[in-house]
């Protein structure tokens with residue numbers, strides 16, 4: 001039963017974008033990958049598609065793809081899976097193709113991109129999605145589905161239909177009328193874990209063995225809890241400290257994406273994680289010395 005499904009374009013053919021595109025093609029959701037340049041598109045065609053390892057064994061999936069440098073048919077549904085700092089320039093590159101009032105689902109970590117996009121294109125219907133699916137890209141145009149999770153989508157009146165459309169195979173997307181709460185919880189978890197793993201160049205679990213890092217981790221959470229009453233999001237931060245510590249323990253062997261970005265000199269998502277938290281805190285007149293120091297330390301690293 002796919003007749004109700006619209007055509008989706010996926011912008012950001014990395015781990016998460018390729019994961020969704022791979023399941024989409026296997027489950028008959030009409031999907032086109034948008035690659036950053038004609039050169040990338042040629043490389044993609046040479047590779048023959050995406051080599052996807054979804055449930056243990058790899059298979060080459062010949063997905064439809066287009067270059068952001070070329071014109072093409074209008075885009076009515078966009079799944080944005082670039083990293084946060086690349087989002088604005090990526091969407092700007094395809095803006096002439098984005099239909100007026102197009103639905104854009106931001107499936108990425110961090111906050112602040114929605115506001116930037118709506119300044120560029122106030123007509124867009126921007127939704128947020130939060131996922132705990134895990135994927136990595138061993139090489140360009142390859143993806144491994146490394147961990148099953150869950151995905152929430154919300155932010156507008158069409159969230160039920162969009163969630164249904166983007167549910168492909170085991171990637172189940174659930175509409176969430178309180179998506180702001182999920183976004184904030186994820187933001188604080190990221191604020192507590194990612195910058196510290198990048199700063200101490202350690203795996204998530206090693207934060208628990210480093211007294212200085214652990215003290216900072218609790219400090220990040222204490223500061224975030226001071227902001228809670230100002231956000232009018234109900235009991236969103238209840239149990240947050242326990243949740244952060246659970247995530248650290250459950251992902252003890254993981255190297256965070258921020259650590260990987262810093263180590264490879266790529267721009268990290270710090271401005272959209274700790275940076276976003278500090279900006280909102282400032283608007284409410286709340287000091288966040290520990291988060292601000294982490295932000296400054298991360299921003300001083302090469303490539304940031």
Ligand SMILES: NC(=O)c1ccc[n+]([C@@H]2O[C@H](COP(=O)([O-])OP(=O)(O)OC[C@H]3O[C@@H](n4cnc5c(N)ncnc54)[C@H](OP(=O)(O)O)[C@@H]3O)[C@@H](O)[C@H]2O)c1
Nearest residue numbers: 012013014015016036081082083084086090108109134135
């Ligand atoms: N990976 C996970 O397990 C996971 C889980 C939860 C959340 N997330 C979040 O999901 C988001 C995506 O993560 P990811 O791991 O998929 O990142 P990724 O592998 O680095 O993929 C990002 C993709 O965006 C593309 N891109 C960047 N600028 C572009 C532009 N101007 N035009 C077209 N494409 C552009 C990159 O293209 P090139 O290949 O050409 O550089 C890359 O393929 C992040 O916010 C991340 O924090 C990831």
